[in-house]
Amino acid sequence: MNDLTENATLLTDKAADHDWWRGAVIYQIYPRSFQDTSGDGIGDLAGIAQRIPYIASLGVDAIWISPFFTSPMKDFGYDVSDYLSVDPMFGTVHDFDDVIAAAHAHGLKVMIDLVISHTADIHPWFVESRSSKDNAKADWYVWADAKDDGSPPNNWLSIFGGTAWEWDSTRCQYYLHNFLTSQPDLNFHNEEVQAAVLDVARFWLDRGVDGFRLDTINFYFHDRQLRDNPSLPVERRNAKTAPAVNPYNFQEHLYSKSQPENVEFLRRLRALMNEYPAIAAVGEIGDSQRGLELMAEYTGGGDKMQMCYAFDFLAPEVPTAESVEEVFTTLRQASEDAWPCWAMSNHDVVRPASRWGDHVRDRTAYMKLLAGLMASLRGSLCIYQGEELGLTEADIAYDQLQDPYGIRFWPKFKGRDGCRTPMVWDGDGVNAGFSNGRPWLPIPGDHLGLAVDKQDHVQGSMLNHYRKILAFRKAHEALRVGTMSILKAEDGILIIERKAGDETILCVFNLSDERRDVALDRPGIQAISDHDFSGLYRDGTVHLGAFDAFFGKTD
Structure with missing residues (x-):
């Protein structure tokens, strides 16, 4: 930790507000696409530090940075091969220290994306685990024998398509992967695994982070008996957590995730966070049937996570007055003290300006209204980079796709690249002010007119609407908490x-x-x-x- 980070952390500690997260507005940064300073066309940590004043100008309370750890990047950082280092494409650990220092100096908390349900298949833990059935980490991942006919142990499916089991010819067993085959699932039934990931959390807490966004928080544990998931009746299937073309939606995932053992681990994680001043976490719950119920379970009681978000406002369905009421009625019935963290966009879903705005005559007025609505709901709020500009979903050609999810289900589902294109800072500049090099994803021409510099000083622009509505929310305790x-x-x-x-x-x-x-x-x-x-x-x-x-x- 450098001196600037240490000083900023000390200042934060002296004025620690343990409930800062309650009603907070969190700005999500997808680092690959935020700001590039090296010229390689990929955003980096130095770019985030450079843009902290802009983020602070929005009136948000915290930033959430998507993964920047060392990774083979098959899922763009959500496949971690070293939890304790920064991938060179994003910079160094000292660059991250600079981000913390800059954020704290501007009154912003820093939350990082902790991806602990699975690792990359090149992570040293998995390399050792797959080497034999009797090594020290043999049980650190979810291994199972084939059925007598050689087929996988059960019918569990991967969110990225096909079976959730991959055959390994060294152990002659299957391993579980709820996502890509290169993302093997850790075995949280093993106490050593729990201790190891808690050590990861402690490392970054010692580094000065203010909290975590917990990826796929309900995927940590699986059913020990490996029971088959039941099928879902057609009328109960929806596309909240997987695209409609994905057979993942055909099952009720009773056994492959969302297990009761998860609650006790979350208590352990909360106890660790409580050792530090004013730490908070928000969990991502991927469950199309029980999302709100799990949100209540994981945030109620004050001894687990502070916040969670489900996919109710990330789903394809256009929100209505009745659907908003149904969400809050369901959540209140599950728990009176649950604390949600709402989001209508992130790095995994079609941008709402297209997902919902394509269906109305006045997209700008509609998106402004939704911003006002979201800022008025009980809970905390996540805003994804570019949402405050009104960016639409980019139409990426097949030969330019990077996302393996989109490549797998093209053309019915085009993947997540359309919401991950670079931020547009300068509508007339080289690559919209994002990079001096060729951007890793193309920048749509229709985004240029929405660039920060095109809206910054325009009264009534989408950008200034967000600034105004967030200031309005912050000025009224009733709206915040x-x-x-x-x-x-x-x-x-x-x-x-x-x-x-x-x-x-x-x-x-x-x-x-x-x-x-x-x-x-x-x-x-x-x-x-x-x-x-x-x-x-x-x-x-x-x-x-x-x-x-x-x-x-x-x-």
Whole structure:
């Protein structure tokens, strides 16, 4: 740790707010595509440090950096071969120290992506594990004998397609991989494995990170008996965690993930984090049927994770007033004290400006409304780089694809490259200001007009809308941490009540593309300004334009 990092950490410790995460806004950085300073066309840690002032200008509270560890990059960093080092393409450990120092100096927390459900197949742990059946790490991964006919041990499927089992000719056994065959799953039933990954967490906590985003948090444990997953009736299948063309959706994954043993491990991880000041974690839950139930289980009680997010607002289905109410009703029924961390985009899903915005007449107004809605929900919030610019999904040609997921399911599913194209900083500059070299993914021409420099000083731009709505959220305790009740959810109108202390705020959203008048049987409403929405309140009625909102204080 360099002196600047140490000093910034000490300052943070002195003013430690152990609940900083509650209601926080977290900005996700996909480092390959954020800012390149070396000229190789791939973003790096030095680029992140360089852009910290921009991130701070958004009014967010923390950054989440997707994996930058040493990796063969078959899944672009989500296949780790050394948890304790930085991949040279991203820089050095000292470059990461500079990121922490810069972030802390601007009042931002730093969360890193911890990928511990699996490793790369070249990780030394797996190399040793596959060498024999009796080596010291023989049981560190999930190994199983073939059935009598030579087929895999059970019917479990990989999210990336096909069976979740791969035959290894050295051990003459199958190993489990819930993702690529080059991403073998660790065996969390082994106490040594748990201790090893906790040591990884401790290493980065000692380095000065403020928390973790935990990749595939419900995939850590598998069923010891390796029982077959049951099939799902057609009417219960959805495409929340896998594309519709993937047979992964045909199963109810009762045994391949989301096992009860996971809860006790999360308690161990929380206990480790509690040894440090003001550490927080947000877990990614990939489960199409039980996502909200698991969110409640993993965040309730105060002894496991602080936050989790499911895929309810990352799914293809366009959000409606009724679906938002259903999400919160389900979550409240599961646990009163669960704490969600909502996201409508990340590095794995089609950007919402295309996923949902393609279906409306005024994409910009609609995306502004959704930003206001997400900022008004009870919980914390993740914003993915470029979301604040209104970037659309890029259409990547097959011969330019990098993502193995897209290559596997082309053309019905084009993979994740479309949401991973480089940030656009300078609409008129070389490679949009991202890199002096050829970018690892092409930059769409229609993104150039949305570049940071094209929006930065434009009143009412998407970028400045995000700045304004996040400042509005931060200014009102009720919106950040208050209780939440849904008063109406029908016919495109959603009315939310947020309360904290003496402050009560009514949030009225028109999710339709027509003007609407909404009667409010509530005396003493006072309109709140300092946001970009134009809803008006007169004589007991809120008048809303298409994709408009109104915020008001009540007695």
